Each structure stands twice: as structure tokens, then as C-alpha cells.
Amino acid sequence: MQKKFDLIVIGTGSAGTAAAMKCKKAGWEVAIIDSRPFGGTCALRGCDPKKILVGAANIIDSVDRMKGKGITGAPTINWNELMEFKRTFTEPVPENRLEGFQKAGIVTFHGEAVFVAEDKIQVGENELTAEKILIANGAKPVSLPINGAEHLTMSDEFLELDKLPARLVFVGGGYISFEFAHIAARAGSEVHIIHRGKRPLENFEADLVDVLLERSKEVGIHIHLGTEVKSIEKIDSSFKVIGENGSESLELDCDLVLHGAGRVPNIDEMQLEKANVEREPSGITVNEYLQNVSNLRVYAAGDAAATEGLPLTPIASMESHVVASNLLKGNQKTPSYKVMPTVVFTIPKLAAVGLSEDQAKEKGYNYKVKVLQKDISSWYTYKRTNEKHAMVKVIIDEDSDQILGAHLIGQEADELINHFALAIQFNLTTYDLKQMIFAYPTAASDIASML
Numbered sequence: 001m002q003k004k005f006d007l008i009v010i011g012t013g014s015a016g017t018a019a020a021m022k023c024k025k026a027g028w029e030v031a032i033i034d035s036r037p038f039g040g041t042c043a044l045r046g047c048d049p050k051k052i053l054v055g056a057a058n059i060i061d062s063v064d065r066m067k068g069k070g071i072t073g074a075p076t077i078n079w080n081e082l083m084e085f086k087r088t089f090t091e092p093v094p095e096n097r098l099e100g101f102q103k104a105g106i107v108t109f110h111g112e113a114v115f116v117a118e119d120k121i122q123v124g125e126n127e128l129t130a131e132k133i134l135i136a137n138g139a140k141p142v143s144l145p146i147n148g149a150e151h152l153t154m155s156d157e158f159l160e161l162d163k164l165p166a167r168l169v170f171v172g173g174g175y176i177s178f179e180f181a182h183i184a185a186r187a188g189s190e191v192h193i194i195h196r197g198k199r200p201l202e203n204f205e206a207d208l209v210d211v212l213l214e215r216s217k218e219v220g221i222h223i224h225l226g227t228e229v230k231s232i233e234k235i236d237s238s239f240k241v242i243g244e245n246g247s248e249s250l251e252l253d254c255d256l257v258l259h260g261a262g263r264v265p266n267i268d269e270m271q272l273e274k275a276n277v278e279r280e281p282s283g284i285t286v287n288e289y290l291q292n293v294s295n296l297r298v299y300a301a302g303d304a305a306a307t308e309g310l311p312l313t314p315i316a317s318m319e320s321h322v323v324a325s326n327l328l329k330g331n332q333k334t335p336s337y338k339v340m341p342t343v344v345f346t347i348p349k350l351a352a353v354g355l356s357e358d359q360a361k362e363k364g365y366n367y368k369v370k371v372l373q374k375d376i377s378s379w380y381t382y383k384r385t386n387e388k389h390a391m392v393k394v395i396i397d398e399d400s401d402q403i404l405g406a407h408l409i410g411q412e413a414d415e416l417i418n419h420f421a422l423a424i425q426f427n428l429t430t431y432d433l434k435q436m437i438f439a440y441p442t443a444a445s446d447i448a449s450m451l
């Protein structure tokens with residue numbers, strides 16, 4: 001087995017794959033390692049399987065909204081069948097990814113990679129040496145200081161459940177909790193979300209989050225804010241979750257307690273100290289070229305790298321391309337974080353791109369920030385499907401007329417946010433956007449009226 005490489009990539013997700021493929025294509029000897037089935041989080045345990053479940057939940061919600069408006073009957077989710085459908089997407093991924101690597105001539109290793117020297121990686125029995133190493137390890141759920149934290153079920157396991165339990169409690173009010181809670185509620189479970197802070201989904205605009213909270217409550221999701229989970233007790237086959245809200249305590253009996261309290265870089269077990277690789281709480285410390293600041297042969301990308309980039313698939317992939325370019329041509333390329341559209345796939349969806357109102361003011365646009373906020377639920381696009389919850393907030397630089405940020409809630413938010421992403425990327429003004437002719441009747445044809 002070959003042991004010397006030009007590049008070793010740790011992780012077969014979006015941050016690892018593109019760089020491995022590009023360097024191999026340029027003639028480098030490349031090895032790639034993963035401790036889990038090849039394919040990474042997004043394809044196997046994140047975005048893709050999740051959105052299949054969201055798709056089914058959307059059907060339930062649409063039918064529910066259109067009752068008495070031409071739709072009769074009440075579909076239900078057959079969880080087991082839905083999971084089988086989901087597996088038709090996820091199961092082929094590891095084999096396909098492996099085949100892709102092998103066909104390209106990349107040498108593959110299964111196992112936990114650890115550093116044994118600045119240029120050496122141990123994986124199982126193999127000690128591999130490389131000129132360059134890319135850390136693309138991704139993230140893992142943060143460990144929580146809760147008595148009984150071992151009873152928490154992780155997002156990976158939720159996406160593999162053969163049976164959806166009747167009573168679920170989510171610890172933490174991040175996007176994973178909200179997305180899964182909306183799926184489970186439409187599948188008929190009783191759902192609670194317990195969040196420590198006063199505001200969940202802190203990275204999204206508060207007014208729009210309030211709209212989501214209103215709809216979440218309407219569909220039966222119980223949200224407990226300002227409440228800290230103290231312990232999880234296992235009682236026979238169920239659990240008791242105990243939380244504290246100031247002087248008041250909260251006690252919930254349930255069948256499953258899920259971790260939705262955030263993820264951190266998965267780099268604790270890598271023996272980074274043996275390779276002089278500097279790190280910080282948010283990941284591997286990198287310069288503007290995504291190169292580690294202390295061990296120059298090491299680069300990092302994706303959820304494992306301490307960058308301004310949000311922990312999202314398109315960002316991991318963009319960073320992987322940046323690393324590939326810097327490896328092949330020398331440090332020249334820097335990642336751009338100007339446009340990072342992000343969507344919470346609840347029903348309705350919540351989406352954001354660019355600056356929030358507060359960020360725009362912090363960046364010095366202070367007196368020049370124009371904020372347009374509209375409740376758009378009465379517009380044709382939403383009335384047509386009897387949607388009661390839709391809002392838009394656009395942040396504009398008054399001097400240049402350019403769009404600085406856009407924030408949306410509604411069932412069309414995921415596609416609409418991409419139009420605003422395009423506008424921000426190419427410095428379009430509101431005047432430009434208003435000139436654009438979009439097909440009618442589509443959600444995008446509302447954009448001029450939003451401005």
C-alpha cells in the first residue's frame with residue numbers, strides 16, 4: 001500500500017471531496033480518509049435526508065391549509081415507508097462516492113485519522129506521509145453539561161428512526177430542532193423545544209422568528225424559552241426532562257430527547273498537538289488562504305475550519321475549491337463570505353442572506369440603512385395556498401441603493417432568497433431588480449413590490 005502522498009484529505013464531505021478530486025486531476029498523488037461511510041454529513045446525515053422528510057411534512061401542511069378550499073381528505077405520514085424512501089437516496093451514496101474516488105485514482109482509507117507528526121497521519125495500521133494535509137472533518141453535536149446527557153439522541157439517529165415516538169423533547173432552539181420539530185408535529189407527535197435563551201434561531205431577524213414561533217405554536221409545538229435543561233432521567237422506556245426557568249421548574253415526560261443545541265468542529269481527537277496545528281473553539285486556525293497558521297503544510301475547510309463562513313454545505317464546498325486552488329497554484333485565492341444564503345426548512349421556511357439590520361448598522365451604514373419590512377401574507381402568492389404567515393425584510397444602503405441583506409419567511413422563502421443572493425453578489429440596486437421581468441404568477445414576480 002502506497003504511504004507517501006502529495007495530499008491527504010481527512011473527511012469525505014463537501015469540504016474534502018472537491019479538493020481531493022481537483023488535486024488528483026492535476027496529477028497529484030492523493031489519499032482520502034473517513035471514519036464513517038463515505039459521503040459526509042450533508043448527503044448521509046444532514047441536508048438531503050432531512051429535506052425528504054420535510055417534503056412529506058409539507059404535503060400534510062398544504063392539505064391542512066387547503067381544507068374547505070377545494071381539498072378534502074386527511075393524508076397521514078407512514079414514517080416507516082417514508083424512511084425507506086429516504087434510504088433510497090442515502091444508501092447508494094457511500095458506494096458511489098468510493099467508486100468515484102477509486103475511478104479518479106484517489107487512494108481511500110477507512111478509519112479515524114490522527115496526527116503522529118507534522119506531516120504524518122495514522123489511520124488504523126497505516127502511517128501516511130504527505131506534503132500537504134487538508135482537515136475537512138466537519139462538526140459534531142456540542143457536549144452539554146446536563147445530568148443524563150448520555151440519553152440524548154443525535155440528529156443522525158433521528159434521521160434513522162424506524163418509528164417516530166409519540167412524545168419528543170428537543171434540547172436547544174437552533175435550526176435542527178425547529179426543522180425536526182416541524183416534521184414530527186406534522187407526523188402526529190407531541191413536540192416540545194426547550195431553549196436556554198430568550199430568543200431561539202438567534203442568527204435570524206427577531207420579527208420573522210416571531211412569525212415562525214406563532215405558526216409553530218399553532219401546529220402544536222410547545223416552545224419553552226429562557227429555560228435551561230438540568231437533567232434527563234431514564235424511566236423504563238421513557239424519559240423525564242427537568243428544566244429551570246428562573247425560579248420555576250419544568251418537567252416533561254417523553255419518549256425521546258433530542259440534541260438540537262448546536263454543533264462544534266470535530267477535531268478534539270486528532271492529536272493536533274503532535275503536528276503543531278493551532279486551533280481555537282470554532283475550529284482549525286487558518287489565515288485568509290485557509291492555511292493553518294502554525295503548520296503551513298496543513299489547510300482546513302468546511303465546518304472544521306475557524307472562518308467567518310457559516311457551517312453550511314455550499315460554504316464547505318466553496319472553501320474546498322479555494323483550498324484546491326491555493327494548493328495547486330500557491331496561496332492566491334481567498335474565500336468570499338459576502339453571500340451565504342441560509343434556510344431553516346420549517347413550514348413556513350425562514351431564510352436569510354447578507355446583513356441583518358443590526359449588522360448593517362454595526363458596519364457603519366448607520367444613517368444610510370433603509371429597512372423595508374412587509375407582511376406579505378395577504379399577497380396573491382400566499383393567499384392562493386391559504387398561507388397566513390409570510391413576511392419580508394430587506395436592508396438597503398440608501399446611498400448606493402444596493403441590497404445589503406434580505407430576510408424572508410414563507411413557503412417560497414427558499415427560492416426567493418436565492419434571487420436576493422444574486423442581487424447582493426453582483427451589487428444590484430433596488431432599481432435594477434425592479435427592472436427585472438420575472439415570469440408571472442411566481443413568487444419572484446413579487447420582488448419589485450417588496451422593494
Ligand SMILES: Cc1cc2nc3c(=O)[nH]c(=O)nc-3n(C[C@H](O)[C@H](O)[C@H](O)COP(=O)(O)OP(=O)(O)OC[C@H]3O[C@@H](n4cnc5c(N)ncnc54)[C@H](O)[C@@H]3O)c2cc1C
Pocket residue numbers: 010011012013014015016033034035036037039040041042045046047050111112113114136137138139155156176266270301302303304311312313314316
Ligand atoms: C441535521 C443536519 C441538517 C443540515 N441541513 C443543512 C442544510 O439544509 N443546508 C446546508 O447548507 N447545510 C446543512 N447542514 C450542515 C452541513 O451538513 C454541513 O455544513 C456540511 O456537511 C459540512 O461539510 P464538511 O465537509 O465540512 O463536513 P462533513 O460533511 O461533516 O464531513 C466530514 C467527514 O469527516 C469525517 N471525519 C471526522 N473526523 C475524522 C477523523 N478523525 N478521521 C477520519 N474521518 C473523520 C466524518 O466522518 C465526516 O464524514 C446540516 C447539518 C445537519 C447535521
